[in-house]
Amino acid sequence: MEKLLEVTDLRVQFKTERSIVNAVNGVNLTIHKSESLGLVGEAGAGKTTTAMAILNQLANNGKVLSGDIRFKGESVFKMPKRQLQKIRGDKISMIFQNPLTSLNPVFTVGEQIAMVLRHHKKMSAKEAREATKELLKAVSIPEYRINDYPIQFSGGMRQRVGIAAGVACNPELIIADEPTTALDVTIQAQILELLKKMQQDYNTSLLMITHNLGIISELCERVAVMYAGRIIEYGTAKEVFRSPLHPYTQGLLGALPTLDDQKERLTAIPGRVANPQNLPDGCRFHPRCQHCMEQCTHLAPIMRKINEDHYVECFYAEESEK
Amino acid sequence: MSIETAKHETPLIEARNLKKYFKIPHKGMLHAVDDVSFSVYKGETLGLVGESGCGKSTVGNVVMGLHSATSGELLFKGEDVFKARRNRNHELYRKMQIVFQDPYSSLNPKKTIKKILSEPFLIQKICPKGPELDDKISELCNLVEIPAELLSCYPHELDGGMRQVVGIARALSLRPEFIVCDEPVSSLDVSVQAKIINLLMDLQKKLDLSYLFVSHDLSVVKHISNRIAVMYLGQIVEIADKENIFRQTMHPYSIALLSAIPKVIKDDNERGARIVLKGDVPSPLDPPGTCRFAPRCWMAREDCYTRPAPELKEVSPGHCVACHYYQISREMMKKAETANTIQI
Numbered sequence: 001m002e003k004l005l006e007v008t009d010l011r012v013q014f015k016t017e018r019s020i021v022n023a024v025n026g027v028n029l030t031i032h033k034s035e036s037l038g039l040v041g042e043a044g045a046g047k048t049t050t051a052m053a054i055l056n057q058l059a060n061n062g063k064v065l066s067g068d069i070r071f072k073g074e075s076v077f078k079m080p081k082r083q084l085q086k087i088r089g090d091k092i093s094m095i096f097q098n099p100l101t102s103l104n105p106v107f108t109v110g111e112q113i114a115m116v117l118r119h120h121k122k123m124s125a126k127e128a129r130e131a132t133k134e135l136l137k138a139v140s141i142p143e144y145r146i147n148d149y150p151i152q153f154s155g156g157m158r159q160r161v162g163i164a165a166g167v168a169c170n171p172e173l174i175i176a177d178e179p180t181t182a183l184d185v186t187i188q189a190q191i192l193e194l195l196k197k198m199q200q201d202y203n204t205s206l207l208m209i210t211h212n213l214g215i216i217s218e219l220c221e222r223v224a225v226m227y228a229g230r231i232i233e234y235g236t237a238k239e240v241f242r243s244p245l246h247p248y249t250q251g252l253l254g255a256l257p258t259l260d261d262q263k264e265r266l267t268a269i270p271g272r273v274a275n276p277q278n279l280p281d282g283c284r285f286h287p288r289c290q291h292c293m294e295q296c297t298h299l300a301p302i303m304r305k306i307n308e309d310h311y312v313e314c315f316y317a318e319e320s321e322k
Numbered sequence: 323m324s325i326e327t328a329k330h331e332t333p334l335i336e337a338r339n340l341k342k343y344f345k346i347p348h349k350g351m352l353h354a355v356d357d358v359s360f361s362v363y364k365g366e367t368l369g370l371v372g373e374s375g376c377g378k379s380t381v382g383n384v385v386m387g388l389h390s391a392t393s394g395e396l397l398f399k400g401e402d403v404f405k406a407r408r409n410r411n412h413e414l415y416r417k418m419q420i421v422f423q424d425p426y427s428s429l430n431p432k433k434t435i436k437k438i439l440s441e442p443f444l445i446q447k448i449c450p451k452g453p454e455l456d457d458k459i460s461e462l463c464n465l466v467e468i469p470a471e472l473l474s475c476y477p478h479e480l481d482g483g484m485r486q487v488v489g490i491a492r493a494l495s496l497r498p499e500f501i502v503c504d505e506p507v508s509s510l511d512v513s514v515q516a517k518i519i520n521l522l523m524d525l526q527k528k529l530d531l532s533y534l535f536v537s538h539d540l541s542v543v544k545h546i547s548n549r550i551a552v553m554y555l556g557q558i559v560e561i562a563d564k565e566n567i568f569r570q571t572m573h574p575y576s577i578a579l580l581s582a583i584p585k586v587i588k589d590d591n592e593r594g595a596r597i598v599l600k601g602d603v604p605s606p607l608d609p610p611g612t613c614r615f616a617p618r619c620w621m622a623r624e625d626c627y628t629r630p631a632p633e634l635k636e637v638s639p640g641h642c643v644a645c646h647y648y649q650i651s652r653e654m655m656k657k658a659e660t661a662n663t664i665q666i
Contacts, residue, residue: 042511154602184373184538186599189582193598211512214584242588255516257545259568259583265523266516266545272481273511 001032003073004173004205005054010067012049012058012229019277023049025229025284026067028303031173036199036206038216038237040252041226042273047209050226051175054207055088071173090120093166097178099158103150109161110136110146116168135164139194156187160194167198173205174198180215192219213256217241225249228274228284234303235310245306245317247289283314291316332400333361334532335385335418335500340394342377342384350608354380356556357394359634362500367526367533369547369564371540371579375603377556378536379423382502385534386420398500412446419493423505425485429477435488436473439463442495458495465528466491466521483514490521494529502534507542519546540583544568549640552576555606555614558634562641572637572648574622575615577655597655613646621647621654 012024024046031037039047052058054069056076069076071092076084096102104112113135114128123131133143139160150158159179166174176195180188196219199206208220216223216237223240225233225248233246244250254267271288274280280287286296296315303313306321342355355377362368372378383389385396387407396403398414406414422428429438439459440451449455463470466487477485486506493501503522507515523546525531537543543550544564551561552573560573571577578597599618613619616626626646634644645651 042513156602184603185540185579185582186373187602188584189596189598190600192584193596212584213512213586217586218584238587241586252512253586255513256586257516257519257541259541259544259580259585263545266519268517268520269513272483272514 003030004033005031006070008068010053010069011065012053012062013065014062021276022279023229023276027231029224031205031207034203034205036208036220038208038220038223039226040210040213040216040223042211044273044276045226046229047226048177051177051209055092056084089116090169091171092173093171095162095166095174095176095179098182099155099162102162103158105150108147108149113165113168116165120169135168139164155183156190159183159191163194167202170202171204175207177209228279229276230284232313239309245312246314247291248285334364334399336361336397338395340384341392342380342389343392353556353606353609355384358558360551362532362534364532365530367535367547369543369550370534370536370553371538371543371550372553373538373603376553378553379504382504382534382536386418386502416446416496417498418500419498420502420504421489421493421506424509425482425489428489429485431477435475439492439495442492446496462491462495482510483517486510486518500532504536508537508539555609559644566641572643572651573645574619574651577651621651
């Protein structure tokens with residue numbers, strides 16, 4: 001399969017007045033053509049930072065310490081600004097978490113979708129308007145609402161506008177950053193079905209960022225679990241959810257109340273999420289890990305291949321697999 | 323506790339035809355809670371689920387007296403709560419408490435944890451400041467496992483999970499019998515969420531508490547509740563034992579809601595049909611007298627739009643549904659399952 005996006009050893013640091021925040025600490029990630037990858041982790045795991053780095057859009061106090069991100073073989077950090085701008089919104093598009101803040105309140109939704117087309121595809125105003133109507137229809141928003149402002153739409157419809165704008169240029173990669181977190185379950189189901197359909201129809205690759213394991217399981221082929229700025233387990237969604245190897249992934253699945261099985265008690269992961277301003281030595285998860293061994297406290301494990309569909313970064317998992 | 327045995331005793335909390343309307347200037351009457359009746363028995367958890375804007379939090383607020391009800395009755399062990407509140411019956415205030423959704427805004431940022439926890443005792447004049455109060459607070463901290471060194475901290479110094487523990491401790495301070503939990507875990511991370519749910523369940527066993535657990539997350543509600551009520555647009559559309567709600571779901575809205583939840587799939591054939599509801603929740607401003615769910619319903623028939631709204635009626639012991647066609651909903655669901663995903 002053709003490699004579309006390749007992230008190698010990405011490290012991102014933010015400097016604040018008081019401290020240094022190590023948000024991403026060596027992420028390796030590959031997305032192939034028309035593949036869907038889910039990036040899952042708790043708040044502060046570095047999911048969004050990774051996504052922002054892909055578009056080279058980190059906040060001003062953020063700095064890429066090392067690593068590279070290649071889109072179709074070209075490094076986004078070395079690209080001239082103009083070329084990068086051409087890629088953003090055209091080849092790689094992003095769907096944001098909060099559709100109210102990601103849409104501009106003073107433009108109609110029609111204008112905002114058309115803007116993408118006019119800028120990237122150099123369409124005339126009239127062509128863009130026609131294309132916008134088609135896009136709105138594709139996300140099941142009635143055509144006559146093209147002249148309405150975002151404020152006149154409900155949360156779910158706003159997110160559908162965001163998706164319409166995202167797929168307008170037929171991108172090769174869609175990055176969806178918690179696209180349904182702000183929405184209700186029934187609306188979430190609508191958006192997920194829509195994303196699935198869009199991905200199939202346009203043959204797009206998808207990077208889905210979420211903390212909801214269920215969404216990943218239903219929408220993505222592969223999953224990468226992030227903790228404290230590193231990917232600690234990676235593989236096909238089926239394999240990872242059926243036999244999770246990393247104690248953190250096991251903990252996450254145990255902490256999740258589910259509809260079908262009869263868990264008497266949820267297994268809470270002890271302690272709290274590692275503080276990115278002061279990360280522990282060795283394995284970043286060791287202070288919370290019940291299988292912590294001597295070497296875990298000072299040696300950082302590296303990603304090992306268990307089989308074709310499963311990779312894990314943990315000494316304990318390696319030993320028990322032997 | 324099964325419904326059968328529960329029916330013979332007086333419920334701890336009983337709501338009868340509760341209504342809460344808000345007047346929206348120039349627009350009409352917003353029916354936030356429209357004729358809701360339920361009861362919570364001793365030691366039991368009643369889960370209240372629904373989407374945003376369905377009035378589930380308003381129910382909690384009306385029960386707690388944070389909103390005054392437009393009409394209806396609320397009984398605590400058979401005693402009229404609204405009347406007692408008008409007479410400023412402080413005794414009753416102690417028996418009913420609430421845990422709020424957002425542990426960031428529900429704790430006063432200018433007060434230390436110790437001060438926050440001592441307020442209920444001082445306001446209710448249970449004991450004056452001094453060693454006795456300190457004892458009470460440390461007892462409370464032991465109960466919910468707040469480390470003593472945190473007492474001198476301010477809320478912003480704690481993480482979300484610990485803040486919610488403080489919120490729970492505050493609610494427990496006066497030894498209530500009934501607690502409204504208004505989305506207590508929805509702003510927390512999964513691993514922390516599990517800790518809070520476990521804590522709430524442990525406390526329930528230890529102190530024989532009853533909960534009204536309001537949440538939009540069905541899997542959380544299923545885990546913690548004995549019975550579940552599903553709300554839609556200000557009304558309860560289905561209420562039953564949790565087993566029945568999940569195995570014998572009858573209302574088309576509950577069926578759709580259950581099918582909409584993304585699940586972690588471990589086996590290939592685990593995923594059933596997903597019923598995707600069209601459109602959004604309609605406005606609760608002056609709703610029609612017909613079935614409120616009909617415009618979004620996937621099995622609505624013509625007469626659903628013309629017949630008067632279905633009433634919540636008991637269709638099997640302890641299982642109440644408000645739908646004209648509840649008998650055929652499961653059959654329709656089966657058909658949908660064979661067709662895999664249906665989209666309407």
